[in-house]
Structure formats: structure tokens, C-alpha cells
Amino acid sequence: MKAQVGLRxxxxxxxxxxxxxxxxxxxxxxxxxxxxxxxxxxxxxxxEAPESAAITALERQIRAGQxxxxxxxxxxVEIVAFDGTPxxxxxxxxxxxxxxxxxxxxxxxxWSRDFSLSWPFWxxxxxxxxxxxxxALGNSGGRYMCFxxxxxxxxxxxxxxxxxxxxxELPIYLCGISMxxxxxxxxxxxxxxxxxxxxxxxxxxxxxxxxxxxxxxxNFHIPFxxxxxxxxxxxxxxxxxxxxxxxxxxxAQKDLPVLLIHGAEDKFVPTDMSRQNYAAAKGPKxxxxxxxxxxxxxxxxxxxxxxxxxxxxxxxxxxxPHS
Numbered sequence: 050m051k052a053q054v055g056l057r058x059x060x061x062x063x064x065x066x067x068x069x070x071x072x073x074x075x076x077x078x079x080x081x082x083x084x085x086x087x088x089x090x091x092x093x094x095x096x097e098a099p100e101s102a103a104i105t106a107l108e109r110q111i112r113a114g115q116x117x118x119x120x121x122x123x124x125x126v127e128i129v130a131f132d133g134t135p136x137x138x139x140x141x142x143x144x145x146x147x148x149x150x151x152x153x154x155x156x157x158x159x160w161s162r163d164f165s166l167s168w169p170f171w172x173x174x175x176x177x178x179x180x181x182x183x184x185a186l187g188n189s190g191g192r193y194m195c196f197x198x199x200x201x202x203x204x205x206x207x208x209x210x211x212x213x214x215x216x217x218e219l220p221i222y223l224c225g226i227s228m229x230x231x232x233x234x235x236x237x238x239x240x241x242x243x244x245x246x247x248x249x250x251x252x253x254x255x256x257x258x259x260x261x262x263x264x265x266x267x268n269f270h271i272p273f274x275x276x277x278x279x280x281x282x283x284x285x286x287x288x289x290x291x292x293x294x295x296x297x298x299x300x301a302q303k304d305l306p307v308l309l310i311h312g313a314e315d316k317f318v319p320t321d322m323s324r325q326n327y328a329a330a331k332g333p334k335x336x337x338x339x340x341x342x343x344x345x346x347x348x349x350x351x352x353x354x355x356x357x358x359x360x361x362x363x364x365x366x367x368x369x370p371h372s
Contacts, residue, residue, distance in 0.1 A: 114165030138181035147175035155227030197231035258291035304332035312342025
């Protein structure tokens with residue numbers, strides 16, 4: 050997505066510094082500031098494409114969808130997280146709701162961008178959707194992005210908000226894209242209750258450790274040998290280890306239905322991570338791999354396959370809450 054442009058630039062700067070003792074400092078700065086901090090570091094802001102740059106037809110479609118979603122009359126809502134962080138979101142009501150969806154966006158993105166193409170489908174399917182701003186992003190508070198490790202608790206608090214406001218008669222689904230997908234899968238480790246009928250995870254990763262090891266080594270060719278530096282930063286900011294929250298372990302212990310979707314050409318979050326989550330999942334499970342789709346763009350590439358999979362998932366689980 051859009052944030053990856055700045056991420057590549059910041060990583061390039063890290064490569065230039067990654068010699069001798071400078072590698073330690075580069076690794077520390079890259080992880081602490083680029084990966085986790087709310088404020089974008091200068092390297093990302095300087096190298097993001099200017100608004101005057103030529104844009105693709107797909108980008109124009111995304112921007113138009115984003116603007117339409119932002120102007121669709123969503124209601125602004127707010128809660129307080131488990132640690133006192135103010136969290137803000139947007140509820141878009143269906144005229145005749147059949148189900149409730151909590152839709153979590155991805156890393157350094159926003160609700161209206163990540164769901165810019167799919168939101169009319171949710172509306173047509175009778176979904177009242179809560180689109181939260183993830184912590185440290187959008188209008189929500191918080192200093193750091195935590196790759197789902199703490200956001201899963203935010204998801205639980207949003208679930209309780211939805212239950213308290215709308216009741217539990219309608220089925221509730223947790224949906225996410227990229228880091229949002231990891232968030233909703235990690236939330237399955239918590240006591241969600243029987244109101245949640247399933248999880249829809251689009252291009253989600255397996256653990257904070259695995260995703261950043263991949264980004265460092267495969268995408269940007271920065272050695273992750275200094276992982277203990279990142280581990281120390283992450284533990285200091287979250288109280289958890291990078292490998293401590295793993296979606297494969299969580300899904301293997303739960304019978305909650307999951308629909309996993311991933312683009313076959315995803316180079317940011319490897320497609321194999323969804324395959325691993327699928328193999329590990331204990332409960333009812335489905336996997337859709339979309340040929341030709343890169344990160345977060347499965348709906349854009351094959352909306353018919355995406356919609357068919359989601360409709361089938363709803364049909365299978367609307368009336369059958371997990372035990």
C-alpha cells in the first residue's frame with residue numbers, strides 16, 4: 050500500500066548505514082521509528098510520492114472509493130482501551146442489518162483506504178460495519194503500532210462496544226487486512242464469547258517476529274541478525290516478545306471459523322503465511338488465494354471470487370455460532 054513507498058526509502062537509508070557498529074544503530078532506528086512510532090520519520094515523509102506524481106488507474110479507483118467511504122455518512126464513535134488509550138472509529142449503518150462487522154485496517158494505513166473498494170459490498174450484504182482507527186494511527190491515541198499484539202485487546206474492547214450498543218442477536222464477524230488481519234486472528238486468543246461467528250483475515254501475517262524478519266531480509270536486504278535489538282524495543286513498548294503472539298498457535302487452539310484470503314503475488318506479507326495459518330487452524334476454515342494480486346489487493350483483482358467466498362462464509366456461519 051501507499052506507506053510502503055516511504056518504507057522502502059527508509060530501508061534504503063538503513064542499508065547504506067548497515068556496516069560495522071552502524072548496523073546496530075540503523076537496525077534500532079529503523080525498528081523503533083519506522084516500524085513502530087506513530088509519527089512518520091523524515092525518511093518516509095521525504096520519499097513518499099508527491100501528489101503531483103502520475104498515478105495509476107487502480108490508485109485513482111482507490112482514492113475515489115476512499116473519498117466515497119469518508120462521505121458515506123459514517124458515525125464517529127470513541128471508546129477507551131484497556132490501558133487508557135482513546136480509540137476512535139466510524140460506524141456505517143446498514144438499512145436492514147443482517148450482521149455486524151468489525152473491520153480493522155493495516156499498518157500505517159487507514160480505515161477508508163484499506164476498505165475503499167470493498168465497502169459497497171459490505172453494505173449490499175446488509176453489514177453494519179465498525180471501522181476502527183487502529184492505535185497510533187488515524188484519530189486514535191497511542192504512541193506505538195504493536196503489530197496486533199496489543200491491538201487484539203483493542204479489538205476485544207470494540208467487540209464489547211458493539212455488543213453493548215447493538216446487542217448479540219445479529220452475528221458478529223471480525224475482519225481485518227494486513228496488520229488488521231493479524232489483529233483479529235490474535236484476538237481469538239481472548240474470550241470473545243459466542244456472539245462472534247467467524248474471522249475474515251485478508252493477507253495477515255503470522256507473528257511480529259516473522260513479518261519483520263521477512264521485511265528486513267527479503268524485502269530490504271537488511272540483516273536481521275540484530276533481532277535482539279528489535280526484541281528489546283518491542284518488549285519495552287508492549288511487555289511482550291516479538292514471537293510471543295503467533296496466529297498459528299492461536300488458531301490451532303480455537304474452533305472459531307476462519308476465512309483466509311491472500312494475493313498470490315504478495316511480496317510484503319508472504320502468501321505462505323496464510324497457508325500456514327490455514328494448516329494450523331483447528332476449526333472450520335477456508336482459504337482463497339487470488340492469482341495476480343499483490344498486497345491488500347485481492348478484492349481489486351478478483352472481486353467476484355472475493356465476494357463469493359465471503360457470501361459462502363456468511364451463509365455457513367450466520368446461524369451457527371462457535372461453541
